[in-house]
Amino acid sequence: MMPLQEISPDLLTVMLLTLALLSLIILTALLYVRLRSGFMKRMAMNPDKYDEVPYKYISIIKCVSNDHTADREFQEGDFVGKVIGECPKCGNKLVIDAIYAQYIARKR
Amino acid sequence: MLIILQQILNNWDSILTLLFWVLFFLYFFTDLPQKAQLYRYERGVAAKLAMLEGLVGESLNKVRFYLSRLNVRNYDQYINTTLENYFVIEPVSIEPTDIIKRLDHVITSNEHKFKQDLEKIAPDLSIHTRNNIATSLAIASALYTIYKILRHYYLLGKKYENWVLLMQLYLMMPQLIKELMPYSKAIDGIIRGVPIGDGAGPLVAYKLIGTTPRIDIDEDTVYSIVNIENRSIYVVKAKGPGATVGRPGKAVSKLAETLSYKIARIITIDAALKLEGEKTGTVAEGAGAAIGDPGPEKIEIERTAVRCNAPLDAVIIKMSNDEAIKPVKREILEGVEKAYQVVLDIIKNRTNPGDNVIVVGIGNTVGVY
Numbered sequence: 001m002m003p004l005q006e007i008s009p010d011l012l013t014v015m016l017l018t019l020a021l022l023s024l025i026i027l028t029a030l031l032y033v034r035l036r037s038g039f040m041k042r043m044a045m046n047p048d049k050y051d052e053v054p055y056k057y058i059s060i061i062k063c064v065s066n067d068h069t070a071d072r073e074f075q076e077g078d079f080v081g082k083v084i085g086e087c088p089k090c091g092n093k094l095v096i097d098a099i100y101a102q103y104i105a106r107k108r
Numbered sequence: 109m110l111i112i113l114q115q116i117l118n119n120w121d122s123i124l125t126l127l128f129w130v131l132f133f134l135y136f137f138t139d140l141p142q143k144a145q146l147y148r149y150e151r152g153v154a155a156k157l158a159m160l161e162g163l164v165g166e167s168l169n170k171v172r173f174y175l176s177r178l179n180v181r182n183y184d185q186y187i188n189t190t191l192e193n194y195f196v197i198e199p200v201s202i203e204p205t206d207i208i209k210r211l212d213h214v215i216t217s218n219e220h221k222f223k224q225d226l227e228k229i230a231p232d233l234s235i236h237t238r239n240n241i242a243t244s245l246a247i248a249s250a251l252y253t254i255y256k257i258l259r260h261y262y263l264l265g266k267k268y269e270n271w272v273l274l275m276q277l278y279l280m281m282p283q284l285i286k287e288l289m290p291y292s293k294a295i296d297g298i299i300r301g302v303p304i305g306d307g308a309g310p311l312v313a314y315k316l317i318g319t320t321p322r323i324d325i326d327e328d329t330v331y332s333i334v335n336i337e338n339r340s341i342y343v344v345k346a347k348g349p350g351a352t353v354g355r356p357g358k359a360v361s362k363l364a365e366t367l368s369y370k371i372a373r374i375i376t377i378d379a380a381l382k383l384e385g386e387k388t389g390t391v392a393e394g395a396g397a398a399i400g401d402p403g404p405e406k407i408e409i410e411r412t413a414v415r416c417n418a419p420l421d422a423v424i425i426k427m428s429n430d431e432a433i434k435p436v437k438r439e440i441l442e443g444v445e446k447a448y449q450v451v452l453d454i455i456k457n458r459t460n461p462g463d464n465v466i467v468v469g470i471g472n473t474v475g476v477y
Contacts (some may be wrong), residue, residue, distance in 0.1 A: 041474055051289065051293075051422065052434075053293065054293075054296075054297070054434070054435050057300070057302055057435065059191070064318065064319070074300070074302065076300070076303070077301070077476055078475075079301055079303075079348065079349035079475045079476065080303060080311065080314055080348075080349070080475055080476040081314055081348070081349070081477025082475060082477065083319065087201075092317065095318075096312070098436075098441055099302055099303050099435075099436065099438045099475055100303075100435070100437060100438050100440075101297070101302065101434070101435035101436060101443050102214075102436065102438075103437065106149060
């Protein structure tokens with residue numbers, strides 16, 4: 001094996017530059033392939049890094065005769081089937097027909 | 109110093125060779141690699157266990173906060189007792205005679221004990237609020253039990269330097285943590301009284317009966333009667349809006365008895381686990397009793413169906429494990445609507461006017477009347 005001191009500095013510089021250039025070309029190619037395969041999109045919503053957490057609860061209010069529907073934010077004591085008043089259109093019972101949560105992705 | 113450095117540089121190939129042989133010897137003729145790996149596994153499992161301990165603490169704090177908000181006294185002692193007690197020993201199975209009755213008896217006794225203890229510390233609270241406390245505590249207790257078991261295996265592996273045990277734990281822990289995280293989040297929904305994914309069955313039942321009066325039929329279980337195109341539909345569900353699953357099997361059995369076993373069809377609706385890749389809220393229809401209990405409730409429905417010679421339809425709404433315990437998502441609500449249409453279709457097309465049909469909405473009825 002050639003001792004390190006016998007390699008001329010010029011040759012060493014050329015070797016290092018070639019190595020750096022090759023690495024750059026390989027990295028660019030890899031990045032291109034990954035981008036094409038939707039990698040960035042998957043990274044953005046990687047389930048390993050993000051949790052789905054409820055941030056808002058919505059109560060859907062409906063008239064029992066089906067002529068009025070409205071949404072409002074969930075209030076303490078709400079439940080599906082709770083009578084909350086009278087329909088502004090027909091005067092029939094207004095009930096909470098459904099409750100659901102809206103989720104957002106939050107970093108774990 | 110410079111001379112030594114120069115000599116080293118001149119002989120760098122021989123130094124590399126020496127280093128290679130030292131590493132070769134250490135790798136193949138000592139236990140160092142295994143020890144290093146054992147240490148790595150042990151540290152990895154310890155870190156994940158600490159994370160799980162944090163989850164248990166977070167869940168218990170949520171329950172504590174809820175109880176203090178409800179002005180319940182001495183709740184700390186009650187919580188500690190709940191975490192360590194209330195286990196069920198399975199009945200003898202080598203003699204199967206009456207095993208369902210014995211299993212049912214053991215489960216019911218345990219539930220009664222739990223409810224009585226809860227009633228003692230919170231006598232003024234409504235049954236629905238007490239059910240919410242019981243369910244949130246059951247979730248925290250489940251997390252704590254899993255933590256205790258994992259800690260047991262971790263300490264066992266460490267004690268006996270059993271690297272196979274530690275390696276298994278090390279490989280399983282990330283998946284377990286991901287599966288257990290939603291448990292802690294689920295408590296928030298239960299405390300607020302928001303319907304959860306498992307409540308898909310009671311939600312379909314609600315769609316059928318609306319606000320028609322509920323009639324008590326068994327503990328925590330009600331039924332309502334509606335008329336759909338001249339068929340009498342008996343809709344059974346757990347008594348809401350507290351968090352409970354009721355006793356749908358016993359209710360179906362009692363209802364069939366009062367109807368002199370003249371039932372044309374029994375339809376069960378439940379949330380079911382989806383496979384990875386399947387869409388949340390997908391509705392599927394099959395035959396059998398769609399209910400995931402240890403056995404006593406399911407067998408009652410099956411026996412009733414056989415006695416009445418009534419076809420048993422199962423309608424399931426698919427969701428993942430964590431979606432089943434977290435507050436209902438929009439996709440699950442869409443699934444509930446689809447399941448409701450499927451049930452209506454079964455009633456209209458597979459029964460005749462004048463028939464009695466039992467529809468059972470299986471699942472936790474938190475947030476659903």
